[in-house]
Amino acid sequence: MNPIYERGRTMTVRPAHPGDAEAVRAIRNDAIEHSTALWTSAPQSSAEGAAWLAAHLARGSAFVAEVAGEVAGFAVYGPWRELDGYRHTVEDSVYVREGRHGLGIGSALLGALVTAAREAGHHVMIAGIEAENIASVRLHQRFGFEHAGTVREVGVKFGRRLDLTLMRLPLDRDGNARGGRTD
Secondary structure, eight states, rough: EEEEETTTTEEEEOOOOGGGGHHHHHHHHHHHHHHHSSOOSOOOOHHHHOOHHHHHHHHOOEEEEEEEEEEEEEEEESSSSSSGTHHHHTEEEEHHHHHHHTHHHHHHHHHHHHHHHHTOOOOOOEEEEETTTTTHHHHHHHHHOOEEEEEEEEEETTTTEEEEEEEEOSSSSTEEEEEEEEO
């Protein structure tokens, strides 16, 4: 993939590979321990992190952003729901290493993810975002995601009940998410 520039430093977004598993796991575990982005309190072990990433690698749905040789963020998409009726809908996840926010890394990763999902023939991409995560909501809005609803008090973390904002992006080239092939 082509490099982009993060305030004077080259940033490259590329498909992830198995060697990225520990860097991705470290970013995920930081989010688990310090944020409401992932609604679990159980950090991933090395084996769990490798297996989680391997599932995305098998789909070709995992990307990392590198800055100065360091994985500064990652993005994946996967099935939104497991039932076959949802097979054309995917859900995205974008995470940026602590201290690297606001530098364009999330935008570069989400752009790569949307492009890959379109090229793979998916129909709609869903984002499930903790409702108070305004930066993530705005990031998704910049890419054309629309608010699909907010489900109140469906999660709990750090002793707080959390709301889930759902956003959706039609992936068809013409922006039409209605009709079309269903096979």
